[in-house]
């Protein structure tokens with residue numbers, strides 16, 4: 001935990017201020033002006049995930065990262081845009097209660113809705129005018 005504290009803080013800060021759910025490559029670009037090498041970004045992100053400080057989002061186009069954990073995601077299959085989805089706690093409790101009794105120790109819920117976002121839908125269903 002003591003190691004690379006400055007880099008950890010920088011990466012957390014970048015994730016806090018950029019709500020774009022960056023991939024590791026995008027994260028490297030975002031911190032490129034902060035003098036953090038690519039290998040350090042990879043290593044730091046891995047340890048932040050292990051320590052449950054940041055969240056991995058598994059999408060069809062790869063892994064994205066998010067600092068906030070109180071929500072889920074909608075992934076647009078056309079433009080790859082990720083939108084935050086906030087679910088009522090009751091919905092989550094319902095899902096968890098549906099699990100068998102030997103599967104109750106849930107640590108993370110990696111829930112991604114995959115579909116077409118509104119702006120892509122507009123384009124495809126009405127065509128070019």
Ligand SMILES: [Zn+2]
Pocket residue numbers: 076077078079080081116117118119120121
């Ligand atoms: Zn879209």
Ligand SMILES: [Zn+2]
Pocket residue numbers: 021066068071072073083084
């Ligand atoms: Zn998010």
